[in-house]
Amino acid sequence: MSQYWSEVVHKLTPYVPGEQPKIDRLIKLNTNENPYPPSPQVLAAIQQAASADLRLYPDPGSDSLRDTIAAYHGLQAEQIFIGNSSDEVLAHTFQALLKHEQPLLCPDISYSFYPVYCGLYGISYRSIPLDADFRLNVEDYLQANGGIIFANPNAPTGCLLGLDKIEFLLQHNRDSVVVVDEAYVDFGGSTAIALINKYPNLLVIQTLSKSRSLAGLRVGFAAGHPDLIAGLNRVKNSFNCYPLDRLAVAGAIASFEDEAHFQQNCAAVIASRDRLTASLNDLGFTVLPSAANFVFARHPQHNALQLAQGLRASGIIVRHFKQERISEFLRISIGTDVECEALVSALKILLQA
Amino acid sequence: MSQYWSEVVHKLTPYVPGEQPKIDRLIKLNTNENPYPPSPQVLAAIQQAASADLRLYPDPGSDSLRDTIAAYHGLQAEQIFIGNSSDEVLAHTFQALLKHEQPLLCPDISYSFYPVYCGLYGISYRSIPLDADFRLNVEDYLQANGGIIFANPNAPTGCLLGLDKIEFLLQHNRDSVVVVDEAYVDFGGSTAIALINKYPNLLVIQTLSKSRSLAGLRVGFAAGHPDLIAGLNRVKNSFNCYPLDRLAVAGAIASFEDEAHFQQNCAAVIASRDRLTASLNDLGFTVLPSAANFVFARHPQHNALQLAQGLRASGIIVRHFKQERISEFLRISIGTDVECEALVSALKILLQA
Numbered sequence: 001m002s003q004y005w006s007e008v009v010h011k012l013t014p015y016v017p018g019e020q021p022k023i024d025r026l027i028k029l030n031t032n033e034n035p036y037p038p039s040p041q042v043l044a045a046i047q048q049a050a051s052a053d054l055r056l057y058p059d060p061g062s063d064s065l066r067d068t069i070a071a072y073h074g075l076q077a078e079q080i081f082i083g084n085s086s087d088e089v090l091a092h093t094f095q096a097l098l099k100h101e102q103p104l105l106c107p108d109i110s111y112s113f114y115p116v117y118c119g120l121y122g123i124s125y126r127s128i129p130l131d132a133d134f135r136l137n138v139e140d141y142l143q144a145n146g147g148i149i150f151a152n153p154n155a156p157t158g159c160l161l162g163l164d165k166i167e168f169l170l171q172h173n174r175d176s177v178v179v180v181d182e183a184y185v186d187f188g189g190s191t192a193i194a195l196i197n198k199y200p201n202l203l204v205i206q207t208l209s210k211s212r213s214l215a216g217l218r219v220g221f222a223a224g225h226p227d228l229i230a231g232l233n234r235v236k237n238s239f240n241c242y243p244l245d246r247l248a249v250a251g252a253i254a255s256f257e258d259e260a261h262f263q264q265n266c267a268a269v270i271a272s273r274d275r276l277t278a279s280l281n282d283l284g285f286t287v288l289p290s291a292a293n294f295v296f297a298r299h300p301q302h303n304a305l306q307l308a309q310g311l312r313a314s315g316i317i318v319r320h321f322k323q324e325r326i327s328e329f330l331r332i333s334i335g336t337d338v339e340c341e342a343l344v345s346a347l348k349i350l351l352q353a
Numbered sequence: 354m355s356q357y358w359s360e361v362v363h364k365l366t367p368y369v370p371g372e373q374p375k376i377d378r379l380i381k382l383n384t385n386e387n388p389y390p391p392s393p394q395v396l397a398a399i400q401q402a403a404s405a406d407l408r409l410y411p412d413p414g415s416d417s418l419r420d421t422i423a424a425y426h427g428l429q430a431e432q433i434f435i436g437n438s439s440d441e442v443l444a445h446t447f448q449a450l451l452k453h454e455q456p457l458l459c460p461d462i463s464y465s466f467y468p469v470y471c472g473l474y475g476i477s478y479r480s481i482p483l484d485a486d487f488r489l490n491v492e493d494y495l496q497a498n499g500g501i502i503f504a505n506p507n508a509p510t511g512c513l514l515g516l517d518k519i520e521f522l523l524q525h526n527r528d529s530v531v532v533v534d535e536a537y538v539d540f541g542g543s544t545a546i547a548l549i550n551k552y553p554n555l556l557v558i559q560t561l562s563k564s565r566s567l568a569g570l571r572v573g574f575a576a577g578h579p580d581l582i583a584g585l586n587r588v589k590n591s592f593n594c595y596p597l598d599r600l601a602v603a604g605a606i607a608s609f610e611d612e613a614h615f616q617q618n619c620a621a622v623i624a625s626r627d628r629l630t631a632s633l634n635d636l637g638f639t640v641l642p643s644a645a646n647f648v649f650a651r652h653p654q655h656n657a658l659q660l661a662q663g664l665r666a667s668g669i670i671v672r673h674f675k676q677e678r679i680s681e682f683l684r685i686s687i688g689t690d691v692e693c694e695a696l697v698s699a700l701k702i703l704l705q706a
Contacts, residue, residue: 002581004450004529004580005587006453008588009449009584009587012591014587014590015591017590017595020412034408037407043403046403047399047403050396054567054569055386055387055389055569056569057373059375084596085595087595095359097358098359099359213408214408215407216407216408216410216600227354227355227357227358228357231359235365238473240440240441241440242440246570247569
């Protein structure tokens, strides 16, 4: 607390990211990082960009990357907005497109950063409960609103909403923006980017952190109607004109240029997820159907927090949320097969204790 | 304009950065970039950081860089805040520390992004005129305020305010925060970081873009009392937990570790500035005394906008502002000596025409 803080700072409840431990040799299955490295082409592109040109500002709109992503998804350049991670893109989206008279609607169980953005920008929101199986019922969203946002696949559940359901939301909500946060979509979902040319009120947000193994590079983007993108650019150009450094732009472009590496990487994670799900089922866990690079699992006889603490004592960290409804679950990121096997072995010992 | 934009987006007047031309062979003296490359150690550090570890999130607080900067300036870690460029640090500062009941005070001629931040966060501000010689008179700031911000050396004038004057402002303004934006301080000023342990209401903001030749890497920082830094961290952790990528952290640390390169680079720019100032004086220009890596110059007989257009036609771009009081000036970044000589030759021809 300080007399110098603005009112908003006093009221804020900041987001708490998953632990980034400074201890070596931990098996880190708590922040949904990809267990496999980015494309070698990405590393080569960055090494080439580490040149005397770093003395110069980057292109303010990251135009070369914007054009690459537009072409990759069959869109026009003016339908793409680039940001310093999808979290930054989300922040600008909340301020630019989701602050209106009516409350923002979002699921009660979702990315826990959404309510934080509402606090930062003074946005009223209404939390809509997922059903007992953690599924989003689109009928629940047929009410006056200043916007709708959800993650698909959802976090931290991993559950997927079909494009037909998203289209229902778009059709019944033409006066406000529907934001689909697709951080995990490449691990089993179908992107709503396919609907962008049909619905001017759709904004899709993606990140290179998960499926492209680039959490350390901080690149995200939004795709939507040019009017929505223009709104985001107005905020971005009133905040920080050059959000991406030259290295991030070079690396991100190279990632989109190595489709084979991307596909192999995603397929490997999906295969590991299926094996891990089967092993957890064998141990008596209930695992929600996941289309993401993590699983959300509970054990009917064992306390989740204690399991998380037991795993940590064994050198494995997973994520536990204290929030009601999900406090009996563990969110486990998909690691390499060796890491997943170590997790299963450690859980076996903990369940027997 | 779009029905989906929030009220703030409709009202915004975004910042307009200096042109980043996509044409080769232009002499670019318009955005105050350093004409010399960053330290080779910076490039080596980035190349080493371009590794498989990019799959992992960076440290949320960029702690290793924070510690490096704290040690460099003789401060504690909790007195330093790291951001994705000093523009991002400024944005968080406006929201966290400068939004209060009373208006923010800033000079009428200063970094033109300040009023944009006020628009973004709904901050009322009062513009205080610099004197006829573009000097800041500290007596003018003895009035109720919710904060004071100015650039030192000032932009786009280059004029320096002494630390004694800054101390006067701090002593007479203990109830609000005084922000000193030192983007250009390494080219001839003395940093107010020396005053931080004495004044809990002082925040100093610096960038690696100019004196460290890293505009393309996007790294800035603030130094101040731990309470001010905590306020900034609360906003940052409600906006984007991981603002700096792994490459920027590695490169920035290496820059602070090559003091010799930094000092040589600054000395070279200062020497060129002095030579350019003399040449411009010879051509009849009035040049304001500059402690920055640019000069602000006017010619009594020639229209500044026409000169800027004439230079551009000769392949040289400088910055011209339409704002009243300074519309007869050109802001010219210090280039290499070859670039400065090309500028002087082009001006000679334009003045004779």
